[in-house]
Amino acid sequence: MTRRPLGKLRIIGGEYRSRIVEFVDGEGVRPTPDRVRQTLFDWLAPRIEGAAVLDLFAGSGALGFEALSRGAAMVSFVESGAEQARAIRESLRKLGVEARAEVLAEDALAVLSRAARRYDIVLLDPPYASTLLGRALALLPPLLKPGNRVYLEWPTAQPRPELGPGWSWLREKQAGQVAYGLASFEGAGLP
Numbered sequence: 785m786t787r788r789p790l791g792k793l794r795i796i797g798g799e800y801r802s803r804i805v806e807f808v809d810g811e812g813v814r815p816t817p818d819r820v821r822q823t824l825f826d827w828l829a830p831r832i833e834g835a836a837v838l839d840l841f842a843g844s845g846a847l848g849f850e851a852l853s854r855g856a857a858m859v860s861f862v863e864s865g866a867e868q869a870r871a872i873r874e875s876l877r878k879l880g881v882e883a884r885a886e887v888l889a890e891d892a893l894a895v896l897s898r899a900a901r902r903y904d905i906v907l908l909d910p911p912y913a914s915t916l917l918g919r920a921l922a923l924l925p926p927l928l929k930p931g932n933r934v935y936l937e938w939p940t941a942q943p944r945p946e947l948g949p950g951w952s953w954l955r956e957k958q959a960g961q962v963a964y965g966l967a968s969f970e971g972a973g974l975p
Contacts, residue, residue: 788880793846796821798853800923805875807844808867814847814938817908820959824935825850827955827966828905831933832856833859833903838927840892840920845872847907852881856905862895892916896923904929909937917945925969935963 791809795801796818798944816824824847825832833855839848842863846924851859863869869889876882888895895914910916917936924934936945941971947953950971957964 791844793844794818795849795853797825797955798855800849800879802854803853803879805849805869805879807846807864807925808871809873812853814911816964817959818963820937820957820962820964821846821850821914822871823957824964824966825854828901828933828935829854831904831931833965834928837905837907838862838901838903839907840886841908841910842872843868843909843919845875847888847909848872848885849879851905851907852879852884857884859885860901861885862892862902863887863889864891865889883947893919893923896920896927902927902929904932905930906934908935912939912942921927921945922948925971928969930970934962934967936967937962939963 791807792804809825823885834857837851837856837859839861842861844849845861848859848861861872866889869887873887876885895919908920940958940961947967951969953965954964
């Protein structure tokens, strides 16, 4: 088996600012750009400290590492790629934050259908050429705490994702080829 090359990304804010995280490059892994991460975590600033965070299609882990750096109590990284999951575990070890994270090297939708934990913040950045964003949104409500925030990312060439009943858009923006937004679910299904 040939190993794919390691990519590098820089954590842009918080306790681990400027620390480098390595990730396995390839197979559609595209870390969220710095300026998008900065805007997202500016939006989440009032809620990130002490939050339970789900980085559902973790890939490089960029969003989950930013959440840990900015004070999230716990981050669940879900990444089906074994090499990517291994790289996330290694970066957690290097940062010394293994106790505040878990890495699930499994299918994201399977994790959603059986997860027992509830989350304050969910980060959804699935492969662009998939239908996973809409499918994940449909499974999320039982896992969300009141006052939740759900980040969604999609290519600007595609229409904004449709949110079902109980969901509302809070913010939306574009940066280059990336469209992204923040939504919340406050409908039936919350504890």
